Amino acid sequence: SQQGEEDPQALSIQEGENATMNCxxxxxxxxxxxxxxxxxRGLVHLILIRSNEREKHSGRLRVTLDTSKKSSSLLITASRxxxxxxxxxxxxxxxxxxxxxxxxxxxxxxxx
Amino acid sequence: DARVTQxxxxxxxxxxxxxxxxxxxxxxxxxxxxxxxxxxxxxxxxAYFRNRAPLDDSGMPKDRFSAEMPDATLATLxxxxxxxxxxxxxxxxxxxxxxxxxxxxxxxxxxxxL
Numbered sequence: 231s232q233q234g235e236e237d238p239q240a241l242s243i244q245e246g247e248n249a250t251m252n253c254x255x256x257x258x259x260x261x262x263x264x265x266x267x268x269x270x271r272g273l274v275h276l277i278l279i280r281s282n283e284r285e286k287h288s289g290r291l292r293v294t295l296d297t298s299k300k301s302s303s304l305l306i307t308a309s310r311x312x313x314x315x316x317x318x319x320x321x322x323x324x325x326x327x328x329x330x331x332x333x334x335x336x337x338x339x340x341x342x
Numbered sequence: 343d344a345r346v347t348q349x350x351x352x353x354x355x356x357x358x359x360x361x362x363x364x365x366x367x368x369x370x371x372x373x374x375x376x377x378x379x380x381x382x383x384x385x386x387x388x389a390y391f392r393n394r395a396p397l398d399d400s401g402m403p404k405d406r407f408s409a410e411m412p413d414a415t416l417a418t419l420x421x422x423x424x425x426x427x428x429x430x431x432x433x434x435x436x437x438x439x440x441x442x443x444x445x446x447x448x449x450x451x452x453x454x455x456l
Contacts, residue, residue: 261443265447271449271450272346272435272447272448272449272450273385273433273435273445273447274447275444275445275446278443278444318385329390330387330445331387332384332385333384334384334385335384335385
């Protein structure tokens with residue numbers, strides 16, 4: 231089963247609005263990552279947050295991590311049409327050997 | 343701009359045929375992963391290697407799938423014989439060391455088995 235599970239599964243917003251996605255996981259982690267996948271492409275790493283961090287920013291992205299609730303959120307501010315993609319969270323724990331477990335993805339459509 | 347490359351990008355074949363997918367990881371990366379992505383199952387880890395040695399291939403159907411790293415610049419995933427249920431997008435990813443940190447994905451091989 232997937233370690234990370236994103237919520238909501240699909241999101242449609244207007245350009246300029248903010249998009250928020252959540253991810254929950256089941257076991258202890260060392261870090262949590264978010265990836266983006268454009269249609270027909272491979273996944274691209276966006277941001278990594280470690281278990282001792284609570285919030286991290288990268289450009290228009292803001293990630294929070296709550297290890298007590300085993301959850302993370304990804305916020306994209308001032309969305310653009312180019313942000314249309316699927317977003318995956320991935321955690322490193324539960325398997326050992328440094329594997330990543332990916333969630334099923336969260337599809338975001340930004341309407342121009 | 344270093345990136346993971348995969349060939350072929352698209353493959354259509356008939357059931358029973360052998361399929362070979364190739365991946366060139368980023369130079370200097372010592373960990374290589376093979377994933378399969380379908381709408382139903384999402385992204386599944388099939389196998390992964392560190393320093394060319396297989397670490398875990400438990401996600402791979404052993405009777406028909408095989409994964410190897412003949413050298414540090416080439417990883418292969420073979421399916422023999424292929425079946426329609428193998429239709430999916432297969433991704434290779436590499437990581438600089440130890441895994442668990444950022445993985446760099448290739449563009450994928452889209453496989454259709456008729």
